[in-house]
Amino acid sequence: GENVEQHPSTLSVQEGDSAVIKCTYSDSASNYFPWYKQELGKRPQLIIDIRSNVGEKKDQRIAVTLNKTAKHFSLHITETQPEDSAVYFCAASPYFGNEKLTFGTGTRLTIIP
Amino acid sequence: EAGVAQSPRYKIIEKRQSVAFWCNPISGHATLYWYQQILGQGPKLLIQFQNNGVVDDSQLPKDRFSAERLKGVDSTLKIQPAKLEDSAVYLCASSLSLREQYFGPGTRLTVT
Numbered sequence: 001g002e003n004v005e006q007h008p009s010t011l012s013v014q015e016g017d018s019a020v021i022k023c024t025y026s027d028s029a030s031n032y033f034p035w036y037k038q039e040l041g042k043r044p045q046l047i048i049d050i051r052s053n054v055g056e057k058k059d060q061r062i063a064v065t066l067n068k069t070a071k072h073f074s075l076h077i078t079e080t081q082p083e084d085s086a087v088y089f090c091a092a093s094p095y096f097g098n099e100k101l102t103f104g105t106g107t108r109l110t111i112i113p
Numbered sequence: 114e115a116g117v118a119q120s121p122r123y124k125i126i127e128k129r130q131s132v133a134f135w136c137n138p139i140s141g142h143a144t145l146y147w148y149q150q151i152l153g154q155g156p157k158l159l160i161q162f163q164n165n166g167v168v169d170d171s172q173l174p175k176d177r178f179s180a181e182r183l184k185g186v187d188s189t190l191k192i193q194p195a196k197l198e199d200s201a202v203y204l205c206a207s208s209l210s211l212r213e214q215y216f217g218p219g220t221r222l223t224v225t
Binding site: 044089091 | 144153154155156157158161168169171204213214216217218219
């Protein structure tokens with residue numbers, strides 16, 4: 001089955017700086033890669049996703065890049081703000097949609113004011 | 114739009130006891146998922162329903178866990194008997210097919 005590794009497990013950045021979280025996956029058949037944000041005690045929420053036919057996707061301060069050859073994808077947050085503090089999870093699916101997701105172990109991001 | 118509802122929010126039981134969790138998905142969402150999230154880890158898919166049929170239950174420990182979605186709407190997840198390692202947050206999510214999964218608030222289970 002699919003195995004998703006996520007690094008780093010914790011990340012602290014100064015407010016206004018950029019943060020990068022990286023994930024690797026094992027199953028070359030994976031085609032869909034969402035990122036979820038989970039604030040303390042709250043439910044995971046989808047923040048951005050990318051499909052295998054695209055190399056990069058951007059939404060305001062958030063971007064995701066995908067390298068299918070190397071089987072890794074990354075989340076980039078620019079101009080970080082205190083409300084970006086949360087745990088971020090990457091995931092992978094063999095389908096082009098939200099099915100059979102395998103999640104990474106999470107990255108706790110702390111924005112230092 | 115109402116979100117995914119789950120109950121109870123918290124449950125404490127002793128090992129070998131039984132427990133059941135309930136989930137009400139967003140109206141119209143045919144796909145329903147149950148995840149187990151152990152502290153410090155990502156959610157792990159236990160079972161996926163499409164309407165009232167099981168699509169994937171490959172990671173459900175069937176010797177102790179069971180789930181049903183009889184009328185294609187609400188779902189229940191049961192653990193019988195519980196073990197210490199079952200302590201986790203149990204998340205329910207729903208979606209329109211191949212679209213974003215919306216998570217419920219979860220049920221935090223502590224097995225002592």
